[in-house]
Amino acid sequence: MARSQAGLLGGAKPRFLARVTALLGCLFLGQIAYAASPTVVRDDRGEVIALANAPQRIVTLMPALAESVCALGACNRLVGTDRFANWPASVLALPKLGGMDDVSLEALVRLKPDLVLLGRSARLLPRLVALGIPVMALEPQTQAQVQLSLQRLAVVLGLPEPDRQAAKVWQQVQAQLDQARAAMPPQAKGASVYFEAGSGGYAAGESSFIGELISALGLRNVVPAHLGPFPQLSPEWVLRSQPDLIMMGQASLDPLQRRPGWSQLAAVQQGRVCQFTPEQGDVLVRPGPRLGEAALLMAQCAQRSWKP
Amino acid sequence: MTQRTHPWRWGTAVLLLTVVCAWLGLMAGSEGLDTDWRWSDPIVQDIRWPRTLGAWLAGALLGLAGALAQGLFRNPLADPYLLGSASGAGLGVAAALAVVSWGGAVISPGVSWLQPWVWRLGLTGCAFVGAWGAVLLTLLLARGAHHSLRLLLSGVVVGVVLGALTSLLMVAVPQAWPVMQSFLLGSTAMIGMPSVVLMAWVLLPSIAVALAMARWLDGLRLGEDTARSLGLSMGLTRWVLVAVLALCTATSVAQAGLIAFVGLVAPHVVRARSALPHAVLLVRSAAMGGLLLCAADVLARACMAPRELPVGILTAVLGGGYLLWRLHQHPQRGTP
Numbered sequence: 160m161a162r163s164q165a166g167l168l169g170g171a172k173p174r175f176l177a178r179v180t181a182l183l184g185c186l187f188l189g190q191i192a193y194a195a196s197p198t199v200v201r202d203d204r205g206e207v208i209a210l211a212n213a214p215q216r217i218v219t220l221m222p223a224l225a226e227s228v229c230a231l232g233a234c235n236r237l238v239g240t241d242r243f244a245n246w247p248a249s250v251l252a253l254p255k256l257g258g259m260d261d262v263s264l265e266a267l268v269r270l271k272p273d274l275v276l277l278g279r280s281a282r283l284l285p286r287l288v289a290l291g292i293p294v295m296a297l298e299p300q301t302q303a304q305v306q307l308s309l310q311r312l313a314v315v316l317g318l319p320e321p322d323r324q325a326a327k328v329w330q331q332v333q334a335q336l337d338q339a340r341a342a343m344p345p346q347a348k349g350a351s352v353y354f355e356a357g358s359g360g361y362a363a364g365e366s367s368f369i370g371e372l373i374s375a376l377g378l379r380n381v382v383p384a385h386l387g388p389f390p391q392l393s394p395e396w397v398l399r400s401q402p403d404l405i406m407m408g409q410a411s412l413d414p415l416q417r418r419p420g421w422s423q424l425a426a427v428q429q430g431r432v433c434q435f436t437p438e439q440g441d442v443l444v445r446p447g448p449r450l451g452e453a454a455l456l457m458a459q460c461a462q463r464s465w466k467p
Numbered sequence: 468m469t470q471r472t473h474p475w476r477w478g479t480a481v482l483l484l485t486v487v488c489a490w491l492g493l494m495a496g497s498e499g500l501d502t503d504w505r506w507s508d509p510i511v512q513d514i515r516w517p518r519t520l521g522a523w524l525a526g527a528l529l530g531l532a533g534a535l536a537q538g539l540f541r542n543p544l545a546d547p548y549l550l551g552s553a554s555g556a557g558l559g560v561a562a563a564l565a566v567v568s569w570g571g572a573v574i575s576p577g578v579s580w581l582q583p584w585v586w587r588l589g590l591t592g593c594a595f596v597g598a599w600g601a602v603l604l605t606l607l608l609a610r611g612a613h614h615s616l617r618l619l620l621s622g623v624v625v626g627v628v629l630g631a632l633t634s635l636l637m638v639a640v641p642q643a644w645p646v647m648q649s650f651l652l653g654s655t656a657m658i659g660m661p662s663v664v665l666m667a668w669v670l671l672p673s674i675a676v677a678l679a680m681a682r683w684l685d686g687l688r689l690g691e692d693t694a695r696s697l698g699l700s701m702g703l704t705r706w707v708l709v710a711v712l713a714l715c716t717a718t719s720v721a722q723a724g725l726i727a728f729v730g731l732v733a734p735h736v737v738r739a740r741s742a743l744p745h746a747v748l749l750v751r752s753a754a755m756g757g758l759l760l761c762a763a764d765v766l767a768r769a770c771m772a773p774r775e776l777p778v779g780i781l782t783a784v785l786g787g788g789y790l791l792w793r794l795h796q797h798p799q800r801g802t803p
Binding site for chain 1: 515638657
């Protein structure tokens with residue numbers, strides 16, 4: 160018995176070695192194929208997003224991500240979005256899965272997505288990973304990150320010539336940005352701006368993508384970078400900084416006049432306050448492919464404020 | 468008050484109700500009650516089943532913690548929330564979330580395969596440290612657990628201060644805000660199997676330890692001096708029970724967030740008709756806590772479908788209502 164076993168093993172040895180070699184060879188080739196595979200890209204967590212096939216059933220849980228997918232021409236692959244996604248109009252017809260922290264996990268799973276695009280800090284993320292649903296976390300904070308996210312998305316979507324597709328979207332953004340820059344009235348050059356990104360005194364700082372647009376238009380943000388991208392500031396701080404121009408959402412609960420001391424602001428007295436409609440606000444506060452459009456809105460605001 | 472229900476009858480009734488609740492839990496989906504569900508459906512297996520189990524376990528942990536706190540501090544109003552331990556656990560979770568959000572992607576790469584586990588254990592550990600610290604602080608402020616009123620007042624103060632610190636942390640690290648908010652509201656929506664296993668691993672030994680010390684709690688009911696004269700040692704036992712209390716609260720908070728009143732109400736429901744020795748009271752409170760939260764979870768899922776009500780809001784309303792009613796029943800005693 161023992162001898163026959165030894166014989167079997169002895170006889171199997173060369174074949175065993177051959178198998179190991181073949182296996183290693185496969186692994187090596189696999190590695191090359193893996194590295195060369197077009198759909199390998201990292202997300203904002205640093206995780207490798209490796210999908211066997213280009214995703215065809217995509218769920219997005221941030222409006223800017225739905226906009227990015229659509230800008231890359233893959234809008235027809237979306238099967239569900241968050242409650243706030245409203246651009247382009249075609250996404251309005253898709254199932255709405257919830258808001259910031261009340262996404263219905265069950266409704267999401269029922270859609271059988273082959274890719275879920277969401278923010279890095281979503282509470283849902285570890286749960287989706289555990290359920291084996293492919294996720295990609297993208298949370299761009301700056302223009303450079305928006306551009307990078309578009310590039311990564313183009314690869315993951317399996318678009319032909321992904322770099323060229325992403326570049327095309329980004330060139331459009333740049334063209335609109337140039338157009339906005341050219342439309343800026345000369346008096347606005349170097350003017351100081353206070354941009355209120357959310358009710359409750361959340362301002363857009365220099366380091367945010369909104370702050371980048373403000374500087375790109377030759378304006379000066381009164382909120383310095385060291386305060387963070389979206390700091391909550393006291394009304395007194397705004398008074399003290401005396402901005403030349405104020406940009407804010409129309410939906411603020413408190414009318415301007417009722418804000419303590421704001422009637423003293425030169426910008427308020429001279430009517431250099433732009434109150435954006437909710438639709439315009441969506442364009443301005445979403446770090447996605449409509450950044451150029453946001454710059455145009457800001458330029459129009461400056462034109463209204465400094466009428467020739 | 469002293470009449471006892473037959474243990475088998477009680478056990479069978481609670482077991483039956485729990486099974487009914489679990490059944491409804493498997494039915495309650497994103498579109499209300501779904502009568503045509505099948506176990507083979509991955510949605511039932513991967514989402515509804517773990518969250519139903521998770522709701523039961525979180526409730527059982529809170530029920531056990533509540534019964535322990537009430538026995539340990541000889542106070543029918545003692546509860547993980549009133550002692551500040553839940554706020555401490557919440558602060559621990561907030562600190563962990565803040566560090567992770569602040570560190571961002573630096574922490575996550577490379578540990579992806581054990582991430583859910585590391586994450587769960589880490590959150591629970593931070594919550595435990597917070598809960599334990601909060602109970603110690605409450606005891607320190609109250610100069611021991613002898614004086615009920617002082618104890619409760621210190622607990623409320625510690626709870627408010629730690630709650631404020633949590634808010635401070637959220638203002639300082641706004642990226643953690645959305646995640647933290649769902650924790651503060653208390654929700655079972657994101658409970659998966661790792662959380663269920665973790666809670667089960669905490670619940671079983673906690674019940675065992677608590678049962679081993681039930682005799683001590685019975686002695687304590689007669690007063691500390693009597694307990695001491697019966698030959699029961701006070702020091703170590705008390706610390707062990709405080710640790711079990713903190714661990715149960717922390718584990719529940721780290722998985723399901725802040726869920727109010729279950730820990731307070733469960734022992735009251737159990738005691739409503741009869742005075743019980745602690746060995747029975749502790750086990751029944753755990754079973755009742757599980758049943759209550761399981762039922763509340765089904766209700767939270769079904770009542771507003773497809774949107775979901777965070778279960779913490781529901782327990783606060785229902786539990787608060789129950790306690791008010793009990794207070795109304797016994798106005799002369801001043802305690803429920």
